[in-house]
Amino acid sequence: MIPLRWIPAAALVILGTVMAKDREGFDPGFYAFENGVKFPSVAEGAHAMKEMGYAGVGSVHPNVLGSFLKEFDAAGLRVFSIYVGAQVGEGAETEFPAISKAVSQLKGRDALVELFVRKGKATTDAHAVAFVRKVAAEAKEAGLKVVLYPHSGFYVETVDDAVRIAKATGAENIGVAFNLCHFLKVEPESDLRATLDKAGPLLWSVSTCGAEAGGSDWRALIQPLDRGDFDQAGLLRHLREIGYRGDVGLQCYGLKEPSTAHLPKSLDAWKRIRASVAE
Numbered sequence: 673m674i675p676l677r678w679i680p681a682a683a684l685v686i687l688g689t690v691m692a693k694d695r696e697g698f699d700p701g702f703y704a705f706e707n708g709v710k711f712p713s714v715a716e717g718a719h720a721m722k723e724m725g726y727a728g729v730g731s732v733h734p735n736v737l738g739s740f741l742k743e744f745d746a747a748g749l750r751v752f753s754i755y756v757g758a759q760v761g762e763g764a765e766t767e768f769p770a771i772s773k774a775v776s777q778l779k780g781r782d783a784l785v786e787l788f789v790r791k792g793k794a795t796t797d798a799h800a801v802a803f804v805r806k807v808a809a810e811a812k813e814a815g816l817k818v819v820l821y822p823h824s825g826f827y828v829e830t831v832d833d834a835v836r837i838a839k840a841t842g843a844e845n846i847g848v849a850f851n852l853c854h855f856l857k858v859e860p861e862s863d864l865r866a867t868l869d870k871a872g873p874l875l876w877s878v879s880t881c882g883a884e885a886g887g888s889d890w891r892a893l894i895q896p897l898d899r900g901d902f903d904q905a906g907l908l909r910h911l912r913e914i915g916y917r918g919d920v921g922l923q924c925y926g927l928k929e930p931s932t933a934h935l936p937k938s939l940d941a942w943k944r945i946r947a948s949v950a951e
Contacts, residue, residue, distance in 0.1 A: 697912070698911070698912040698916070698917075700878075700911075700916075700918060700919045700920045701727035701728070701750070701752070701919040701920070702726065702727055702919070702920050702921075702922065702939070702942050703726055703727050703728045703729055703730045703750070703752045703919065703920075703921050703922065704721065704726055704729055704730070704921070704922045704924060704935060704938070705729070705730055705731040705879065705921055705922060705923055705924050705925070706729050706730070706731055706732040706733060706736070706740065706755075707731065707923075707924050707925050708922065708923075708924020708925075708927060708931060708934070708935065709721065709729055709924075709931060709935075710930070710931045711931060711932075714736070714739045714740055714742075714743045714744075715743045715746075717729075717743070717931070718740075718743040718744045718746065718747035718749060719747060720931070720932065720935075721744075721747070721749060721935070722747045722748065722749055724935055724936055724939055725939055726749070726935070726939060727749065727750060727752075727919070728744055728749040728750035728751060728752050729744055729749070729750075729751055729752065730751070730752035730753040730784075730786075730879075730919075730921045731752075731753055731754070731755040731786055731879070731921060732751055732753070732754050732755065733754075733755060734754060734756055734770040734771070734773065734774035735770070737751075737754060737774050737777055737778075738777065741777060741778075750782065750783070751778075751781070751783055752783060752784065752919055752921065753783055753784040753785070753786045753819075753877065753921070754774050754778065754783065754784075754785055754786060755786045755788070755821070756768065756770060756771045756774055756785065756786070756787060756788070756807075757771075757787050757788030757789055757790065757821070758771070758789070758790065758803060759790040759791065759792045760789055760790070760791075760792050760795055760799040760800050760802075760803045760827065761791065761792020761793045761794055761795035761796075761799050761827075762792065762793045762794045762795075762799075763792070763793055764792030764793060764795070764799070771785075771807055771810070772810055775807075775810050775811055775814050775816060776814060778814060778816055779814035779815060779816070780814070780815055781816075783816065784816070784817055784818070784819050784876065784877055785807065785811050785816055785817070785818040785819070786819055786821045786849060786877065787804065787807055787818050787819065787820055787821060788820075788821045788823050788826055788828065789803065789804065789820065789826060789827045789828040789837070790823075790826045790827060791825075791826060791827045792827075795827050797836070797837060797840060800827055800828065800837050801837060801840045801841050804818070804820065804837060804838075804841050804843075804846060805841050805842075805843060808841060808843040808845055808846050809843075811845055812843070812845050816845070817845045817846075817847060817876060818843075818845060818846050818847070819834075819846075819847045819848055819849040819876050819877040820833075820834035820837055820838055820846065820847075820848050820849065821834070821849045821851065821877075822834050822848075822849065822850075822851060822854050822855070822858075823851075823854055824854050824857045824858050829854075829858055830855075830858055830859060831848060831850055831855065831867050831868075831870070831871055832867070832870065834848035834849065834871075835848055835870060835871055835874055838874055839874075846874075847874045847875065847876035847877070848871050848874045848875055848876065848877075849875075849876070849877035849878070849879070850867075850868065850871065850875060850877070850878045850879070851878075851879045851923060852878075852879065852880045852881060852883060852893075852902070852907070852923070853881055853883060853890070853893040853894045853923055853925075855867065856883055856885070856887065856893050856902070857888070857890075857893055860886070860888075864907070864910075865910050868910055868911065868914060869914060872914065873915075875914075875916060875918070876918050877918055877919070877921070878911060878916065878918060878919075878920050878921070879920065879921035879922065879923045880897070880904060880907065880920060880921075880922065880923065881893075881894050881895060881896070881897060881900075881922060881923040881924070881938075882894075882895035882896050882897045882898060882899035882900035882902070882904075882938070882941075883895060883900040883902040884900050884901055884902070885900075885901055885902045885903075887900075890925065890926050891926070894923055894924070894925050894926055894927065895927075896927065896929070896934040896937045896938045896941070897922060897937070897938035897939075897941040897942055897945075898937045898938065898940065898941035904941075904945045905945050905948050905949055908920075908945060908946070908949045909949055912949065920942075922935075922938055922942075
């Protein structure tokens with residue numbers, strides 16, 4: 673029997689062990705989307721992100737990828753992902769030269785290719801699958817993985833769409849992304865847990881933001897992480913339960929506050945949420 677005087681210390685040891693195991697099994701890196709990293713220069717942005725404590729930046733547009741790679745490398749931070757895609761369908765432009773260039777720039781890095789698929793004329797799954805396979809092949813040569821990015825109003829609009837197309841490609845380096853704001857916009861009545869469960873081992877990327885669970889416009893669905901009533905801790909707990917081992921990005925599209933204001937608030941909120949989940 674443990675002596676009574678040892679109980680507080682023993683409890684601390686047990687809690688520490690639980691938290692250590694949580695860190696070992698579920699410890700996602702937290703980064704901000706490039707659309708929220710707005711500073712006078714990329715170098716200043718990288719320095720500021722480093723000082724704040726972010727792990728890096730993600731969802732970077734191919735037009736600015738070179739400068740972000742240079743400056744975030746110099747700051748010792750990661751570029752987690754790029755955001756690329758194209759419209760597919762009859763007569764649609766499925767060649768997107770920027771994709772090939774961006775993929776080549778990421779060769780050998782620990783980064784994801786976030787791929788969106790927009791609707792064209794009479795778009796079918798066959799059009800989408802052909803396009804995704806082509807990008808997957810280029811990414812494979814560069815040692816990269818691709819995640820299909822569900823986006824409101826696009827052909828790949830839901831996580832279910834992404835899972836269906838990913839499986840149809842037969843490519844081993846194709847997974848899916850979950851973006852909270854698009855999920856709440858497109859599928860407000862859907863069961864979030866069931867959606868994540870269905871994605872299962874194909875879920876390689878997750879992004880979140882502060883959001884109103886019943887919101888319908890982007891101002892309600894994309895806020896700094898310290899705002900909104902959506903259950904962020906519940907989301908992280910379920911990700912841990914299903915064995916998610918990816919990172920978590922912060923969606924910042926359309927935020928009006930300066931980056932120097934909203935980014936620290938979101939990071940502080942992230943730390944509080946992670947601590948509550950770890951405990």
